[in-house]
């Protein structure tokens with residue numbers, strides 16, 4: 001039995017309930033992406049709140065809120081201009097309406113007013129390079145030391161976050177542990193860049209694997225068969241399997257749960 005066995009039992013119970021809870025909620029998250037987001041929310045790497053950019057009908061919002069309730073109960077704020085009635089109904093049905101602050105706005109409407117420390121910043125809103133870069137610049141200063149930043153759709157062609165993940169995150173010495181899970185690109189922020197030296201080779205190796213994929217984002221959506229095969233081969237070289245939650249906890253140092261109540 002490892003140090004995290006109690007938390008993992010709680011976590012696995014929740015994970016097994018997700019298919020039922022999320023059954024009627026529209027969205028694009030895969031099972032492994034749900035599991036990654038749940039782990040990032042359930043196992044805090046720092047003190048702070050959780051900010052989601054892009055709620056749609058609340059699939060990831062529900063995952064984040066239910067998982068955070070397993071540990072520090074971090075408040076989840078979700079920003080989306082969609083004003084979807086489905087979002088509020090789905091949060092209510094999942095029992096997390098009181099745990100989520102759903103704000104009808106674009107991310108950029110919040111730039112001047114956000115003032116809370118964050119332990120998790122989840123980007124699933126704007127998907128163009130300029131807005132995502134503005135989002136990063138606006139909210140990164142609020143990310144706590146050792147907090148996690150994660151971007152959806154890095155490893156597919158549905159948008160352009162791959163460019164931000166490579167240029168703004170993987171190229172920065174402020175990021176240590178990092179990886180891809182499904183299409184999610186994630187990294188751990190270090191306020192002091194000198195503390196990421198031992199992780200730099202790993203970060204740059206991921207950057208090298210992602211870089212050849214960037215050119216395909218300038219192609220028309222339906223590129224030819226051979227181009228598609230070439231893209232898929234390059235994509236398959238990027239490790240993007242399910243996370244091993246216990247190993248992930250150790251990797252990002254999300255280990256001290258005695259104070260959270262999860263061990264009792």
Ligand SMILES: C[S@@+](CC[C@H](N)C(=O)[O-])C[C@H]1O[C@@H](n2cnc3c(N)ncnc32)[C@H](O)[C@@H]1O
Pocket residue numbers: 026027028029053054055056057058059060061079080081082105106107108124125126127131
């Ligand atoms: C892919 S959906 C989000 C999916 C959701 N996270 C889920 O798990 O189902 C993208 C959402 O981002 C919203 N959006 C687009 N630009 C945005 C921005 N600048 N700030 C916040 N939300 C934005 C859209 O209205 C849309 O609902």
